[in-house]
Amino acid sequence: MRPIDLNLIRTFVTLYESRSVTLAAHRLNVTQPSVSYSLSRLREIFNDPLFSRTRDGMEPTFLSTQVYASFRHALTQIEHTISDNQHFDPRHSQRRFRLALTDLGETTLLPAILQRMQTLAPHVELEVVPLEIxxxxSWFDNKSVDAVVCSRDIMAPSMGRKAIIEERYVCLLSKQHPRIQKTLDMETFTQEHHVVISPSSGHSLAEDILKTHDISRKVSAVVPHFSALPRILENSELLAILPQQIAQIFARAASLQICELPFDVPNVEVTLYWPRHADDSSAQEWFRQTLIEAIAPGHENNGPPGAG
Incomplete structure (x- = not known):
């Protein structure tokens, strides 16, 4: 087999991870015909189709799956070697970083993150992807996401983590609620009707506490995203439990009030996660530090991210 151009290996790995010619071209900053041409050359070299088109995207063949791990490892080693010998200059870099956030994170954290990144690195691009716990x-293994910020406690030896800020839960409801003004006791809490955020949002601690203490209430609706709450609550007598920071944003934007919960819920840590294999990258270290500075200005950072 004749030598393979490194760009073909990079194209193959990107195609395997994205399962899409369009997405691969976007990530590689090349045209779709260029990716298709590279795929044709790879098919000729390996004498194998490598990928077949399905309704769910590009499905890898058996041979493709076999060679991916070796190519991914080799490409990672090359990238790390280059990264170790290059200084990342945020002022001139045109690199794209990918960050996974919940819809809550997009509302409360993203504006500050974008402002910080635009100030320090005006040509850098940030792609935000919806968090799927x-x-x-797999995102970290295949390098498709650079970092995750969420309040879910995730433990894995392959991940670096650093707690950034603490958040607390409160109850949010309409200012015109006929039976509640400023304070909320347990009897009222259990008798009123509630709208609940799906556990897939990553914010299930308060729900877990309710179950632990066998506190029942009347649930009228379950919704997948926090962004639906302002209009729902403003035009109903429903109650919702959510983190204080987003509750304050919603209360300023709509006719809503915040009440303390009538039971104790521990504070929750908002944590930054990243793949351990990115620890030695100056670009990744800059990205992590920028996220920390944006989310929690003045946050104590004893040493490089990863110490926490």
């Missing part, structure tokens, strides 16, 4: 390990 069950995919974090």
């Amino acid at each position: 069950e995919k974090i390990n």
